Amino acid sequence: MAGENHAVDVLLEALQDLAPEDFLQFKEKLSYPSYKERWNIPQNSLEKAGQACALVNCMKEHCGEDIALEIGTDVFEEMNRRDLADKIQDEKVREYKKKYRAHVIREFLQHEDVNACLGDNLAISSRYTNLTIVMKPRTERKGEQETISLSQTHADTSDQQADTVVSVAQLFQPDEEGQAPRTVLLVGAPGMGKTMTVRKIMVEWAEGGLYTQFDYVFYLNCKEISPTKEVSVVDLISNCCPHRSTPIRKVLDSPQKVLVVIDGLDSLRFSLLQPEDDVSSDPREKKPLETTLMSLFKNILLPEASLMITTRPTALQNLGRCLENVCYAEILGFSAGARNEYFHSFFDTDYKADTAFRFAKGNKNVFAMCFVPIMSWTVCTMLEQELYKKKNLMASSKTTTGMYISYLTRLLKCRAGEGKQDLQQFLCKLCCLAADGMWMHKVLFEEEEIKERGLDQPELLSLFLNENILKKGTDHGNVYSFIHLHLQEFFAAMFYVLEDEKDTGGDSGTYMKDIKVLLENCRTSRKDLLLTVTFLFGLVNGKAIEYMKQRIGCRLLPRFKEVMLRSIQTWPRGILPPGEGTRKIKDLAVFHCLLETYEEDFVQRALNCFTAIDFHDMKLTLYDQTALSFCIRHWNGLASVTFKGCSFKHRDYEEELVPGSASGERQPAEEQPSPIFPLCQALRNTSSQVETLRLLWCGLTEHCCEELAWLLATRPSLRQLELGDNTLGDGGVRLLCKGLRQPSCQLRVLR
Structure with a gap:
């Protein structure tokens, strides 16, 4: 036949x-x-x-x-x-349909990874993780407090959002009235996974598993199209096709069977304000690219064809004027479960993935930003390098600030080679905006303020801020917010150390620019500034300064280092003057700030005026213990360590893993490290002569006693050990006795 x-x-x-x-x-x-x-x-x-x-x-x-x-x-x-x-x-x-689908699979099935060896590509299915996509009205306005809440839990997929979360397969589904959208506008911040999503769509369509209502799906990459060239729709479609015998006439005869994917529309920077009489209805007529696209958007060209447009939020306002029958979908990034899935797709073994994910999950400031796929990629890349060098991430030099710096340089990678002076000035203005916002408890910035500060540069601004389109009738214009509150806190910290040869044009007065005022307010009354201060300590690290200069040409000045050192030495409130009794550290924030500097000499100078740790009623995450262990190892004068009513978390994320998955299975108890392993390891390796260790009401079990016994055998300076109100059991007591019998044990008091 x-x-x-x-x-x-x-x-x-x-x-x-x-x-x-x-x-x-x-x-x-x-x-x-x-x-x-x-x-x-x-x-x-x-x-x-x-x-x-x-x-x-x-x-x-x-x-x-x-x-x-x-x-x-x-x-x-x-x-x-x-x-x-x-x-x-x-x-x-x-025949052509088969050839074209095979071509799409060849083009989109694999993608280049910057970590791969030269010439090696990764299958998109091996790395792609489903993103949270939410259908929502474009004109919905959020209040200030709601935006703060959203920025802190950006990728949450709670029950309240369940009716709005959709999958990629549902984007072109008919509504309750049976009307399917002609145009889907897929919005997302930079690094949120828009391009990876449409590449996955192309592959799944070509394999016959998605959007089967379309005979053809054509992909237009706006970054590869000349914005000044005159083209027709036929030209754009033909450029997607590898074969000379493309049956264009047959394709155009059934436009309802065609989906055109326009990826990265914002990169063209079109105003989309063409006069009506400029548009064309002839698919073969050559017009300026902006006019041809406008003709598509306004249903004048191929009115029965479907469109999918990806863009950053900053392009929404102009684009919204020329779209009809449009479905707005926003990519919110990875949920907590999807982050775990991504880590397991990134690493080649479950052990590495579990280790890296546990470490990232323990650092809430890093994990919160991992809802952005490019941040998850950055964290995985850095931890993969650490795992290659050493198995224990507790000794990793990858600080929170370091990961944010890597994220920043990754975003600016394509722009770092040109106009470094302009980039420095833009970042100065952006950091000033962030700092002013932190001081004034402000996360929404009006369009007029953005322009007054000289930040209306869409190609840079959209990397860090989302544009929120307000309802019609409001007189405030559009408003902007950082894609996450933690990113605003990072730039607020940069404000104090970024070299600025010109006036930033902001409202930050002397009060707000005074780093002493920042540190004092954080210590006494403004605990919301703590992460900003923590980032500040990381930004004065010598390697961080050199890295920023080499990668993107940003000049950081460690001019406040001595002031920051003195702030640590006087951080604990109510301490005795030097030389008058025991000086205790009671605030975990001190250790996090010192970890961010990651400079042994600075840590030693900061801690040598203290002799004790005294923590009460704290839940210590894995990253808390990393900071604590790092400081203990470089603390020369530590004599007493007290934990009362504290818990030591080691595996605190299983409840968020997908039930039944291989990676979600718990390790047998005997294979899990003791919760106090990081603490005991640090005490064994410190140069201090620690004499007293108190672990009271800390939920210790028999599983912890082996580490304590080993500590007794290896730290002859230890004279007093208090373990009251724990459930050690008979087996735990026997393990402790084993340590007490070692000749090197000099313990005098055991309670």
Whole structure:
């Protein structure tokens, strides 16, 4: 049957079915010199082709198979045999659909990874993780407090959001009235996964698993299209196709079967304000690219075709004016469960993935930003390097600030090579905005303020801020917010150390620029500034300063380092003057600030005036213990350590893993490290002569006693150990006795 043959076979069958006089007429039309400006078939060759098979071979020999089919189709139409022309064309279309889907799979199945070896690519299915996509009205306005809450739990998929969360497969589904959207606008901040999502869509469509209502899905990458070139829709579609024989006419005959994906529209920076009389309804008419796209958006060109447009939020205002029957969808990034899934797709073993995820989850400031896929990639990349060098991430040099710096340089990678001075000035203004916002408890910034500060540079601003479109009738214009509150806190810290040769144009007065005021307010009354201060300590690290300078040309000045050192030395409230009794550290924030500096000399100078740790009623995450362990190892004068009513978390994320998954299975208890392993390891490796250790009401069990016994055997300076109100059991007591019997144990008091 024709449907099972190639198009050439259909041409052959059509010629064989012709009456003799019609066959001669077909040959006669082929004898015209350069038929329709195509290759000429010599007359003597046509005369020799007395049979259908010989004629087809003659046409293929002189014109090639594709041109032969085009010529055959045109001749049949001139002979008023549209039925035969349609048979050939239909078979060509069937063949082409298969070729095109195979081409899409080749083009989109794999993607380059910057960590891969030269020439190596990764299958998109091996790295892609489903994102949280929410359908929401474009004009919805959020209040200040609601925005703060959203920025802190940006990727939450709680029950309240369940009715608005959708999958990619649902984007073109009909609504309750049976109306399917013609246009889907997929919005997301930079690094949120828009391009990876549409690449996954292309592959799944080509494999037959998604959007089966479309015969063709064409992908237009706006970053690869010249914005000044005049093009038609036919040109844009043809550029997506690898074969010369693209059946454009057949494609355009069924526009309802076509989906055009326009990726990264914001990169073209079009105003989209073309006059109505400039648009065109002819798909073959060449117009400026902006006009051609406007004609598509306004349903003037291919009004029955479907569109999917990806863009950053900053392009929404102009785009919204020219779209009709549009569905707005926002990518919110990874949920907590999806972050775990991404880590397991990134690492080659479950052990590495579990170790890295546990470490990231323990650092709430890093984990919160991992809702952004590019931040998850940054964290995984850095932890992969650490795991390659050493197995214990507790000794990792990758601080929270370091991960945010890597995230920043990754976002600015494509722009760091040009205009570094302009970039420095932009960041100065952005940091000033962030700092002012933190001081004034402000996370929403009006459009007028953005312009007054000289921040209205869409290609840079959209990397860090979301644009919120307000309801019609409001007189405040649009408002902006940082994509996450933690990112605003990071830039607020940069405000104090970023070199600025010009006035930033902000409202920050001397009071707000005084780092002493910042540190004092954080210590006494403004605990909401703690993360900003923590980032500040990380930004004065010498390696961080050099890294920022080399990667993106930003100059950081560690001018406040001595002031910051003195602030640590006087941080605990109510301490005794030097030389008058025990000086205790009671605030975990001290250790987090010192960890961020990651400079041994600075840590030693900061801590040597203290002799004790005294923590009460704290829940210590894995990252808390990392900070604590780092400082203990470099603390020369530590004599006493007290934990009362504290808990030591080691595996605190299982409840968020997908039930039943291999990675969600708990390790047997005997394989899990003791919760106090990081603390005991640090005490064994410190240069201090620790004499007293109190672990009271800390929920210790027999599982912890082996570490304590080993500590007794290796720290002869330890004189007093208090373990009251724990459930050690008989087995735990026997383990402690084993440590007490070691010759090196000098313990005098055990309670």
